[in-house]
Amino acid sequence: MLELTGVEIRYGNIRAVRDVSLTVGQGELITLIGSNGAGKTTTLRSISGLLRASAGRIMFEGEDITRAPTDRIVAMGISHCPEGRRIFGSLTVGENLRLGAVTRADRRAVAKDLGEVLEIFPVLEQRLGQAGGTLSGGEQQMLAIGRALMSRPRLLLLDEPSLGLAPLMVERIFATIAELKRQGLTILLVEQNVHHALDVADRAYVMETGRMSLEGPAHVLRRDPRVEQAYLGGGEVRA
Amino acid sequence: MIEYVVQQVVNALAAGSLYALMAVGLAMVFGILRLINFAHGDLMMIAAYVAAFGLGAGLALELTIPLMVGGTVLVGLLMERVAYRPIRGAPDVATLLSSFAVGQILQNGTLLTTRLAGQPTLIAFPAPAGLGGVAAVGPITVPLVNIVSFVAGIVLLGMLTVFVTRTNLGLSMRAAAEDLSAAQLMGIKVNRVVATAFAIGSALAATAGLLFAVQAGQINPYIGFTPVLKAFIAAVIGGFGSIAGAVLGGYILGALEVFVTAVAGIGDILPPGSVSPEVRAFLQQWLPSALASYRDAIVFLFLILVLLVRPQGILGQRDRGDSL
Numbered sequence: 001m002l003e004l005t006g007v008e009i010r011y012g013n014i015r016a017v018r019d020v021s022l023t024v025g026q027g028e029l030i031t032l033i034g035s036n037g038a039g040k041t042t043t044l045r046s047i048s049g050l051l052r053a054s055a056g057r058i059m060f061e062g063e064d065i066t067r068a069p070t071d072r073i074v075a076m077g078i079s080h081c082p083e084g085r086r087i088f089g090s091l092t093v094g095e096n097l098r099l100g101a102v103t104r105a106d107r108r109a110v111a112k113d114l115g116e117v118l119e120i121f122p123v124l125e126q127r128l129g130q131a132g133g134t135l136s137g138g139e140q141q142m143l144a145i146g147r148a149l150m151s152r153p154r155l156l157l158l159d160e161p162s163l164g165l166a167p168l169m170v171e172r173i174f175a176t177i178a179e180l181k182r183q184g185l186t187i188l189l190v191e192q193n194v195h196h197a198l199d200v201a202d203r204a205y206v207m208e209t210g211r212m213s214l215e216g217p218a219h220v221l222r223r224d225p226r227v228e229q230a231y232l233g234g235g236e237v238r239a
Numbered sequence: 240m241i242e243y244v245v246q247q248v249v250n251a252l253a254a255g256s257l258y259a260l261m262a263v264g265l266a267m268v269f270g271i272l273r274l275i276n277f278a279h280g281d282l283m284m285i286a287a288y289v290a291a292f293g294l295g296a297g298l299a300l301e302l303t304i305p306l307m308v309g310g311t312v313l314v315g316l317l318m319e320r321v322a323y324r325p326i327r328g329a330p331d332v333a334t335l336l337s338s339f340a341v342g343q344i345l346q347n348g349t350l351l352t353t354r355l356a357g358q359p360t361l362i363a364f365p366a367p368a369g370l371g372g373v374a375a376v377g378p379i380t381v382p383l384v385n386i387v388s389f390v391a392g393i394v395l396l397g398m399l400t401v402f403v404t405r406t407n408l409g410l411s412m413r414a415a416a417e418d419l420s421a422a423q424l425m426g427i428k429v430n431r432v433v434a435t436a437f438a439i440g441s442a443l444a445a446t447a448g449l450l451f452a453v454q455a456g457q458i459n460p461y462i463g464f465t466p467v468l469k470a471f472i473a474a475v476i477g478g479f480g481s482i483a484g485a486v487l488g489g490y491i492l493g494a495l496e497v498f499v500t501a502v503a504g505i506g507d508i509l510p511p512g513s514v515s516p517e518v519r520a521f522l523q524q525w526l527p528s529a530l531a532s533y534r535d536a537i538v539f540l541f542l543i544l545v546l547l548v549r550p551q552g553i554l555g556q557r558d559r560g561d562s563l
Binding site: 048050070071074075079080082086087088089090091095098099100102103147151 | 407410411413414417418420421422423424425426427428556
């Protein structure tokens with residue numbers, strides 16, 4: 001469904017990501033893990049077109065989207081739920097959700113999807129008229145995910161959905177991710193919470209200083225001593 | 240006395256409407272692009288010239304207005320496409336300089352055109368029937384254009400409110416103003432939203448230009464300068480980038496200006512016997528008619544006070560990290 005081949009991304013003269021290749025198959029939940037600054041977010045931003053890859057190719061459902069503008073990529077069915085939630089704080093919860101579907105013409109289908117999103121996150125229903133900025137961190141994350149779902153994505157890019165949340169809320173968010181996968185949604189999940197990410201994912205990629213260092217089925221990587229030492233048990237990051 | 244107060248209130252609302260109409264355009268563009276478009280005032284000037292041309296040619300007001308609005312919107316869109324879009328993402332200083340350049344080009348272009356047409360720099364604005372004259376309700380008389388300005392301001396700003404809250408495009412505009420890259424992730428086309436902001440801003444500036452020209456009775460290629468400066472102040476007082484803030488700032492500024500002018504020399508205006516001689520002497524000493532000439536200084540003083548208390552403006556939000 002999604003295929004990155006030899007992607008390189010530069011910030012000016014600095015190569016932030018080099019030779020990154022990964023594939024996401026239909027219905028898969030893939031996680032991209034690694035320490036802070038490894039290039040995970042940068043990779044996601046290149047997929048949604050916010051950053052241009054300076055080399056390599058990004059294919060989505062057989063179409064080359066390496067140089068496509070973000071609005072086109074969204075229209076093709078990729079929805080990116082960004083790091084730090086990035087909800088529109090001065091707009092209401094309802095308006096935030098409407099914005100997730102702002103490019104869709106079919107009002108009736110949008111209304112139906114709104115109902116489904118509110119079913120997944122019932123707390124948002126009581127807050128529809130409230131400004132997004134007044135929500136708690138966990139509620140904001142639910143709103144961000146709900147908003148991303150409102151575009152009816154075929155591929156959902158989730159960047160650090162558990163960052164800065166209370167443990168109970170982290171459980172809640174990961175349960176939602178698992179449920180979305182069960183419903184058949186294809187997800188590429190970037191996480192620092194390696195333990196949880198490997199629990200829900202089918203396959204995983206490990207990034208280190210801008211490169212892929214490991215990849216494999218999530219349950220295999222969970223037992224990999226290098227992953228255990230670096231991300232699950234603590235200690236020095238060295239693959 | 241009551242007539243005087245009513246007249247001044249109408250004047251304040253009229254001035255406020257003009258500032259608000261101008262400030263909203265500045266705020267919309269700044270909200271999305273962080274561009275301070277000082278050429279915005281020249282759109283108002285262009286509109287006044289198109290209107291003068293139309294009315295001078297004997298066109299009815301009903302036909303002149305669409306011509307004027309259409310022409311101004313065209314210039315506004317062209318300005319965005321030619322001068323701002325190619326340098327989008329450049330440092331703020333570069334876009335600011337670009338806006339000064341656009342303003343100069345529009346002013347000089349207008350000047351050149353009037354010269355070629357054999358006209359002087361300052362031309363009389365042909366007051367259209369229906370906008371000139373005074374409205375009288377009993378003893379109260381106010382210029383008709385002031386009432387029209389206020390009504391036009393309320394109606395147009397009301398329509399803008401409906402647009403930004405009820406339509407998808409309006410909602411996209413507010414989202415883009417709050418967080419441009421997050422808005423892009425919603426699939427919003429930045430170019431379309433920016434063009435919309437310029438088009439709406441131009442149309443509102445065109446309306447302000449017509450009303451301003453009728454009030455002033457004469458126009459020259461530089462009439463946009465003071466209004467854009469005032470609109471900028473209004474937008475900053477209200478909270479730069481916020482549409483509601485620009486409207487609020489516009490009316491505050493209008494009220495403040497009219498208030499300063501109205502109380503200046505109040506001791507001389509008050510009818511005999513209405514106040515004791517001591518009060519009159521006090522007013523004459525502390526609110527002399529010469530105070531009116533310090534109007535702009537007082538306005539700027541107020542701006543400084545507002546910014547000292549609320550650096551982000553009355554309705555503004557503190558700057559957020561806007562990089563994704």
